[in-house]
Amino acid sequence: MSRPGLDTNPLELGPDWFNNLFSEIGIHAEVKSLTSKSIGTGQIGENVRFVFEYAKAGPDAPRSLVGKFPSGSEASLMTAKLLGHYRREVMFYRTFPKVAGRITPSALYTDYDEETNRFALIMEDMAPSEQGDQLKGCGVDEARRALGAAAILHAAYWNEPSLDDYDWLQGSSKAPPPALGSEQVAGLWAGFKERYAKHLSPENIEVGDAYAVALTRGWGEQYSGPFALTHNDFRLDNMLFGPPTAKKPLVVVDWQTTSRGAPANDVAYFIGAGLTREERPRHEQDLLRFYHEKLMAEGVKNYSFDELYEHYRWFSFYGISVAFGAAMLVKQTERGDEMFLTMLRRHCAQVRDNNSLELLKALA
Structure with a gap:
């Protein structure tokens, strides 16, 4: 799998990437196509909503997911690196199950690269919240x-x-x-x-x-x-x-x-x-x-x-x-x-x- 936010433009992720992800985490579905749209007002990270059309889908197949990725702003990127923001958020989801998932969206995929300070989170979409x-x-x-x-x-x-x-x-x-x-x-x-x-x-x-x-x-x-x-x-x-x-x-x-x-x-x-x-x-x-x-x-x-x-x-x-x-x-x-x-x-x-x-x- 490629690593969105690290080596891939998240807005260009296609069906194959999500099909690989779903296979890895046990979601029974085959994505035929998807749409990607930037959402939210974040100043440290950028958020993208992915909406799926399936060739076939089990009952656990999500209609949509939300991804969070590095900011497009150089100032925000520098701040995130200086303060350790990206690593900390990824590690939070990996480390604290008594909180993550209970009062947060469930995280399906997390990634962080120490050398480049780039990251990715793929989470459940909380719409219509x-x-x-x-x-x-x-x-x-x-x-x-x-x-x-x-x-x-x-x-x-x-x-x-x-x-x-x-x-x-x-x-x-x-x-x-x-x-x-x-x-x-x-x-x-x-x-x-x-x-x-x-x-x-x-x-x-x-x-x-x-x-x-x-x-x-x-x-x-x-x-x-x-x-x-x-x-x-x-x-x-x-x-x-x-x-x-x-x-x-x-x-x-x-x-x-x-x-x-x-x-x-x-x-x-x-x-x-x-x-x-x-x-x-x-x-x-x-x-x-x-x-x-x-x-x-x-x-x-x-x-x-x-x-x-x-x-x-x-x-x-x-x-x-x-x-x-x-x-x-x-x-x-x-x-x-x-x-x-x-x-x-x-x-x-x-x-x-x-x-x-x-x-x-x-x-x-």
Whole structure:
């Protein structure tokens, strides 16, 4: 078989390639023809939907599949290589069956080449599920689905020592130091502030400046709570919402930033950017309690709601660094600019509403 994304243009994959794949993994079908179309809004990878016409097909033959491949943007390719995104996503699907397939699309084929840093994922197509909209935000029902998935993810490897065994997993004891240190991340804030100066309020700048200083004084090393497998980009654009009665009413995609990290990080990031500035304060505490209840139902013990809330306050800053960091490192687009600015403003409001700036005084 050829290796799409490594030595083949994915849009040029034909029936023979998929027939070979189906034979390898035990799907009984013969593809007669197919159509390929780029989909999605990804900035780190490119997604393609493959729709099949069969000469013959068993009951397990998929009507369509989705493939994920390297970005066509040189800036995004360089970022993915620097941060290990492509290898990490492939290894996530290969390593964590208690999560992959339960709250993700099932992966039929994974490939990664260390030398070229190119990769391929062929996954089940979740249509008619619809991608969440980071700009629009979501309602309470969608937020509950997302936080339920977060509880499944975090409980599966809660305080699991084996997470330290993987050198490709961010935050593990065997992982190399981050490609971008705290000083460099703080420097990205300076560049972001200059590029988007006319779009930032004094309140945004105050929070961003305080956080940038805290980063250089050890903000990232201060957390001492529970750890788990985390997504680290747990937001609406990386979620596909299906009918509530579907086998998978929600799936989470884009696992290139998966980590051994703080569960509250994903929760604060999602709530802070996923709900609008007007809606978040109305529902924030109820959503946190919902997540906590689901976490307990999944078997987690000895983690109080008060502990969760303190960790939530601390990690309300995390989305700020994602917003300004991604804006400065990936391909710049009009939608990307709007999305990153919207995220940053929402997280700055989250910090203020939860009095999180007070927590940084210990780093002064």
